[in-house]
Amino acid sequence: MSFLEVTNIGISFGGLRAVDDFCLHIEKGELYGLIGPNGAGKTTVFNLLTGVYKPDRGTIVLDGENLTGKSPIEINQHGMARTFQNIRLFHNLSVLDNVKVGLHNQIPYSALEGVLRLPRYRKAEREMDEKAEELLEVFDLQGEKDYLSSNLPYGKQRKLEIARALATNPKLLLLDEPAAGMNPNETEELMETIQLVRKRFDMTILLIEHDMKLVSGICEELTVLNFGSILAQGKTSQVLNNPDVITAYLGE
Amino acid sequence: MEKNKTKRVSGLARPAFRSKLITYVLAAGFFGVSALLVQAEVAGSLYEGLLIPMCCYIMMAVSLNLTVGILGELSLGHAGFMCVGAYVGAVFSIVTRTAIPSAWIRFPLALLLGGLTAALFGVVIGIPILRLRGDYLAIVTLAFGEIIRKLVENLYIAVDANGLHFSFAKAIDPLSMDLATKKDILNGPMAVSGIPRDTTLLLAVLFVMLTLFVVMNLIDSRSGRAIMAIRDNRIAAEATGISITKHKLIVFTVSAFFAGLAGVLYAHSSTLKSTQFDYNLSIQILVFVVLGGIGSTRGAMIATVILYALPELLRFLQDYRMLVYAIVLIVMMLLNNNARFHQLKQTLFQRKAKEETT
Structure with a gap:
């Protein structure tokens, strides 16, 4: 069993299936990226993982502990910490x-x-x-x-x-668009900081990011989300060369 | 340039101890000088009569500031908690006046009972309104404050040789009582009489100090940081593992407890009437807190002293009294939003602190 094991979680808002059948396996110490076009449901996935939203279905297990349906406070105490897209x-x-x-x-x-x-x-x-x-x-x-x-x-x-x-x-650190609004120099510095955090605290990190330089530079594995479902999953280099991903997200 | 300047937060400034010390010294100094002036008969009896209620209102303002300024939730029912404390303390003192003749034993018990009952009301009211915020919370607390007052207004308690008699909404039937030993304690909306005048100025000032001590230490501790974190960003606080429920209840309880104590002290210093605790009082205390600079304990205290004494000291202006009072309110509001005034305040109170950091 993986360190973070997310199986088939989903949530609907009214008639909209914001996230559907989302699965994720992250090993301990891994640096994992979650990418996708705007509105794909990336932050919703974060909100599901951290308990801001309760998933309609599916399970979330971190380090052998089932965290499905727990409150944000409990989830944080069980070892998941996050940052926010708009700084809070x-x-x-x-x-x-x-x-x-x-x-x-x-x-x-x-x-x-x-x-x-x-x-x-x-x-x-x-x-x-x-x-x-x-x-x-x-x-x-x-x-x-x-x-x-x-x-x-x-x-x-x-x-x-x-x-x-x-x-x-935390055991797992979730970073929601850490490079948003940063210039290339700051992004460069941020990449170093993330690497440093990973080494120094022996941290498992899941991050959402739009900056492809950062994603291809530091993430080992990627999941691409599109319209709430998984488009591709795997090693960064393979995923970024996947033709579906290129058309849906990166553009020709 | 301006951005790099350290802006300090009240109650949180690094040299927190110094900041608290200033507040204690200000409180002790003001009441010490006042007592001397009264003693030397420089200040008249009008001024003397203001001092104990002023202490009670400082306790009210400082405790309300915990809810409004530190937790960031608008409460309009603070007078209700004072009402609970006042009546519980008063009834206890009247009932036990013969059983416990010594005020040294009776009054601490009355204070404790009044404070704890008010705190209990704080919890009981706090639980259902945990999920409410902003305008909704304000409206509900306003309603609770009025409900408490109306309940008290309809309470009839009398004592005779057979013991206590209670009645709600209608007077106790005199025929059911032993008339020879009958004594009314609460008579509905009538003023309560026969409360021993146990509150002395020294005692009231000591309780102001106690309130300042507890509230300021609470703010400058792990719990206080958590409370302010909830105020600044609830979602981030939750994601950081801060229990919203627990800290809101701590605030409601502590805040109500000190309002209750203020009520007991107030009841034992003058006549007691339920109309004193209407929403006007809640609003008045809120005005003290807001004009003292929301979130600042010292500010709340200073604003209370000025704004409570002012209408009384302006009585010689007769019809123009409230006009001048209103002008003072506006001036204070303007000063609160004036950067120069804040700079002046900093140089007055925190010059030494600044030197240390630079």
Whole structure:
């Protein structure tokens, strides 16, 4: 059995079958790409995986645990973390606190211990600060840790979102169009960051992307989605040379 | 250039301790000076009479700020929780006045009971409205506040040699009671009398400090970050593993608890009438929170002091009183949206903090 095993999931909105019979097998440590034309249902697949939508049918199993129908909160606690296509940071919190929210379930103490400033609060907060700063350093954000997250430039906001997702200690990281709105230089840098994250945290990554340079550069396997169903699946080089994929997505 | 400037968030600034200390010192300083002025008879009895209610309203504003400013949910029923605390505390004190003659034992019990009952109401009301947001939540909390007040208005409680008598919506039949020992406690919409005046200014100020301590520490902790994360982006908070239900209930409970305490303190300092707790009070407290700068505990406190004292201190203007009050509200609103004013505030309160970071 694969690390992530998605079998025949689907969802309809009214009469529209947004995603139909979607299957996905990802091995541990793999970097997997999900591509497809606009409106193909890629983000819907992410929303199904992370529990934002409940699938009408099919099952989702991560590392032997059945996550089908669980809430986003439970799914995150079971080891799936994500970023969003349109950045969703906690914009009124500092950069450091954004990451510390990610550590919420990793280093717990009760609200009462926090109010009374008991020793456990101090110890946990110190531990959180260290861990958060360590993560920020990976993304080269340590210099901006006291900035309000909404004051960061766009590329750094994307990085911060990945840092926050990693803070929840996931087994599988889902990145929804991480290179959207980035210039070629930033995309290049992002590719390096993703590779670094993968190596350093021994992370399995599933990403949605439109930037073909990024996809062909770092993804090992691909699934192509079109009108809610799978068009092609397999090794990146094979999939990108598949004539169906070229006509549907890449163009002649 | 402007973008690179660190903008600090109230309650979250790095030197959080310093920021909290300023708030404590401001509160203690203000009431300390006020007490001295009253003692030295510089300030009149009018001013003296304002101080205890002012403490209660500060507790209300600071606790409402937790819901409105930190959780980001509009609540228009905060007076309802104060009403619960006031009546529960008052009834307890009247009933046990002879059984527990010492105010040192009776009053803490009254406070605890009033606070906890209000907190219970916070949970009971909180659960059904968990899924509501924005305008809907505002309307429902408004309704709950009024329902609580109307329930209290229809409650009749009396005591005689045989024990307590309750009645709802109609007065207790006097024939059913032992008239020789009969004593009314709650008489429907009538004002409640016979509440021991246990609230002293010192006690009220101590409770303001307690409220500030709990609320500010809560905001500046793991739970507070989670609550603000929910406010800033609910979907991202869920995806980060933050339980929305748990943190909303923490906020509703803590917020209601302190409103209840404020109610008990208020009831033991003056006459008690249910009409005091109508939606006008909820709105008034909300105005304090909004004009203090939503989300700022210190701001809520300062706005309460100014805006509560002002109409009373402006009484000499007679007919023009509310006109001046309205102008002050508008000026405060303008200042809140003025960048220069914020800069001035920063240089006043956080100059040292800035030096440290640069």
